[in-house]
Amino acid sequence: MLHEFANVGLLLFCALLFPLLALGTAFFIRPKKPSAEKAIPYECGVDTVGETWVQFRISYFLYALVFILFDIETVFLYLWAIEYQQLGLFALIEMFIFLFILLLGYVYAWKKGALEWK
DSSP, rough: OOOGGHHHHHHHHHHHHHHHHHOOOOOOOOOOOOOOTTTEEEEEEEEEOSSSSSOOOOOOOOOOOHHHHHHHHHHHHHHHHHHHHHHOOOHHHHHHHHHHHHHHHHHHHHHHHOOOOO
């Protein structure tokens, strides 16, 4: 039974090894010439005036999360529509359950005011 998970273990090993090797290589081959000019924060080539860290309203993030939710929904609907002929009635019922759950999430976000731009 353990040999069935060998591919998963190999994939996990590669998934951990690749970013570590990339970050390690970048650390060793980067230019190391710090200066005062390089340490100055800038935006679009112009020195900043005032506070550079500002807090964004949470509504921006809520809009992004709702967009991602419904974007992923369309991906699943498209894949389901491609295979609908082969899946049959069971898949149709499952898709209605999926859409109902998403509709509940949409109504919840609407009731909480997450979709209102203030």
